[in-house]
Amino acid sequence: MLIPGNLRYFFTAISVLLLLCVSVAEGQTTDTLPKADTTKAKVDTVKVVQPSRQLVLGADIILPVRNYLETQRTGYEFHADYFLHDELYLAAEGGWGSSEVAYTDLKYNTRNTFLRLGFNKVLLPRENRKDWGGLMLGLRVAAAAINRSPVTYTIVDSLWGNSEGALGGKTFGGYWAEINAGVRVELFHGLIAGWMIRGKFLMNAKQFKDLAPLYVAGYGRGDKNAVFDFNFYLSYALRWKRS
């Protein structure tokens, strides 16, 4: 992402802060809940209750704000996850984006689409069948199809004279793996808000050597082999009974 180093730490600090807030909130929620009916609890422990099926669809709502504020890059991202079993979710995210470099000595632009696939695991045990929130850890593998325009460059040399040139466009792939952690909370019936921090590790850095894209949607700065990123999703959950 186009985030200066210091601000990346700021993001991390905010994430930790949010994590603490949610932990406190969940703790308070537990405290204020009425005592469970012991008879019903016994029944619940005997009868294995299968949660409903759930499909969550959502979008990153921070990216449009960034797109508005930044002129060099745009990005859009959507996500979906499907409850499998044992608090394990099949997760997918996809999107597209672009960047434009228009410096005096370097000009090009890129466009790319991306897809991530993986799993989320909710770590905290659910309080009841309708409890779909919680702290999640996730793993992803991701791929991006990147299209780079022709490049024009100028090598400035005050002694010998400037040298100008151009390079042809290029289409190539980017592949990376991710470790994610996040929290989501159900605001209303089915309406979910959540954030996720991501550690991303580029797996084909050689492809980026000749000109690392300024920004790859879904990944971040193309000149970094490892980046941290942040998403804030607003989502809607579709639920239905198991047949």
Add this chain to the structure above:
Amino acid sequence: MTKKRSDTGYSIALAAKALLLLCCSMLFACTQERQPCLTPKTASFNLKCVHYLTDTNTTTQDTSLPRAVFIPLTDTPLQSLYYRTSSANFTISLSPVADSCSWLITTDSLLYAFDTLSFHYTRKLQFLSNACGYTYFYSLTAATTTYNNIDSVLITNPSVTNDVNTRQLKIFFHRN
């Protein structure tokens, strides 16, 4: 029922606060300025000056040039590098607009005649970063010289990059 509503309200308030914090942080994070370039943008051609201790043996000693002058032979108005302090190590550059270039060199601006050093090389376009752009790295193929003060030259490392610590050329001066 009242409890449930208050829990939902708390969640909404928490999410709203988180969103506000994030929006504020995004405002600070968004920047359209170019990142600063923190690596050398010009390839460093590093020279070491030595002389033989005697006419017959092969042992060399650093030649500290008292007031060395390096003048690039360019089409532009004459510029030169004056070294005011005595040194045996110097850094010059190669031309990015041609496959050869020449420098005039004298060991002491007050006393000695100039020699002409000519270099032949191949250029390789090198992407440094989006902050720094492109530059050329070079591979030296030949070096020639006149012999007023210089005895000979030796390419010790043909690769000329932006690594400032690698020396590429050794210049052997006559023993005076």
